[in-house]
Amino acid sequence: MIRLPPLPTIRDLIKLHNLSASKQLSQNFLLNSNITNKIVLLDGGVENHQVCEVGAGPGCLTRSIIAGGASKIVAVEKDRRFLPALDILANAVDGRMVIVYADILNYEMIKAFDPVDKKAWNDESPKMKIIGNLPFSISTPLLIQWLNLISQNAGPFSLGRIKMTLTFQEEVAQRILAEPKTSQRSRLSIMTQNYCHVKPGFLIKGSSFVPAPKVNSVVLTFTPRITPLIDIDFTTLEVIAKSLFRHRRKFVIKGTKYLFPTDVDLSLKLFEEADVDWKLRPQQLSTEEIQRLCAAYKKVLLDHQLDLSDAMIVKETNK
Numbered sequence: 001m002i003r004l005p006p007l008p009t010i011r012d013l014i015k016l017h018n019l020s021a022s023k024q025l026s027q028n029f030l031l032n033s034n035i036t037n038k039i040v041l042l043d044g045g046v047e048n049h050q051v052c053e054v055g056a057g058p059g060c061l062t063r064s065i066i067a068g069g070a071s072k073i074v075a076v077e078k079d080r081r082f083l084p085a086l087d088i089l090a091n092a093v094d095g096r097m098v099i100v101y102a103d104i105l106n107y108e109m110i111k112a113f114d115p116v117d118k119k120a121w122n123d124e125s126p127k128m129k130i131i132g133n134l135p136f137s138i139s140t141p142l143l144i145q146w147l148n149l150i151s152q153n154a155g156p157f158s159l160g161r162i163k164m165t166l167t168f169q170e171e172v173a174q175r176i177l178a179e180p181k182t183s184q185r186s187r188l189s190i191m192t193q194n195y196c197h198v199k200p201g202f203l204i205k206g207s208s209f210v211p212a213p214k215v216n217s218v219v220l221t222f223t224p225r226i227t228p229l230i231d232i233d234f235t236t237l238e239v240i241a242k243s244l245f246r247h248r249r250k251f252v253i254k255g256t257k258y259l260f261p262t263d264v265d266l267s268l269k270l271f272e273e274a275d276v277d278w279k280l281r282p283q284q285l286s287t288e289e290i291q292r293l294c295a296a297y298k299k300v301l302l303d304h305q306l307d308l309s310d311a312m313i314v315k316e317t318n319k
């Protein structure tokens with residue numbers, strides 16, 4: 001770990017600038033550098049890496065990223081009140097750190113990385129990382145947005161299979177990690193595992209955050225897969241995964257009717273074509289069975305001159 005010059009403590013900065021946490025922005029800060037150092041060291045650390053940090057807040061995790069030897073840090077933060085705290089850090093590291101005030105959901109993250117470290121998709125990951133103690137309120141849409149970019153090797157992922165180290169509420173992390181045929185299996189497990197190798201890092205107790213949320217968090221690491229498990233476009237997979245898990249406790253066929261227009265139910269045909277038992281519960285489906293359902297869905301649509309946009313679930317979403 002690199003030593004930073006003497007800096008005011010984050011607690012002092014919070015007091016000095018009256019940085020009361022905003023609930024709306026899911027501000028639960030980590031002020032313990034043992035925890036933030038441990039996050040940064042996961043999956044090979046950040047030495048000589050370019051890092052984009054999501055939601056830097058008062059900067060404790062940012063300090064660990066700097067101390068971990070990152071070559072460049074772009075700290076994205078929506079709340080301008082953190083300017084003085086982050087400025088102190090940026091000044092201490094002479095041009096290695098850039099602060100971007102933006103909503104991460106709209107930020108073009110490719111701008112955070114210098115393409116000099118670009119790697120081919122089927123090469124090892126480039127020396128670039130996305131790290132964040134994510135705001136709870138947007139962690140799932142953000143992950144889905146990144147998975148979509150990974151599926152197209154687009155945005156920052158046009159520079160290679162950039163690794164990510166991210167925190168999630170424990171319950172969301174369990175869903176992301178859930179293996180096929182387990183009770184927590186969900187749309188999020190299917191989507192994430194299709195595009196990434198995901199590994200659990202460690203649990204962070206709710207009481208370790210300031211202010212303390214009622215739930216624990218888990219840090220996860222993600223490495224984009226060279227080839228997704230299921231070969232299908234992102235939107236179709238998302239629509240299928242949503243419909244399969246629409247009724248978690250019922251036979252899986254109950255959800256698949258939403259894959260077709262209101263007046264055309266080809267669900268039985270779909271299960272016959274895929275050779276999958278329609279009486280399974282969604283959580284009991286294996287990856288191979290989902291893969292067969294995806295291929296069968298494409299065929300059934302084609303045979304009946306239908307389009308994904310005709311599906312009830314798509315029409316509902318677009319309303």
Ligand SMILES: C[S@@+](CC[C@H](N)C(=O)[O-])C[C@H]1O[C@@H](n2cnc3c(N)ncnc32)[C@H](O)[C@@H]1O
Nearest residue numbers: 025028029030055056057078079103104133135
């Ligand atoms: C859970 S806090 C983490 C803060 C800091 N990294 C830490 O670990 O203590 C989430 C941070 O994300 C910021 N944030 C919330 N929504 C955001 C958004 N849409 N875009 C960028 N930052 C956001 C919050 O202001 C807050 O600083």
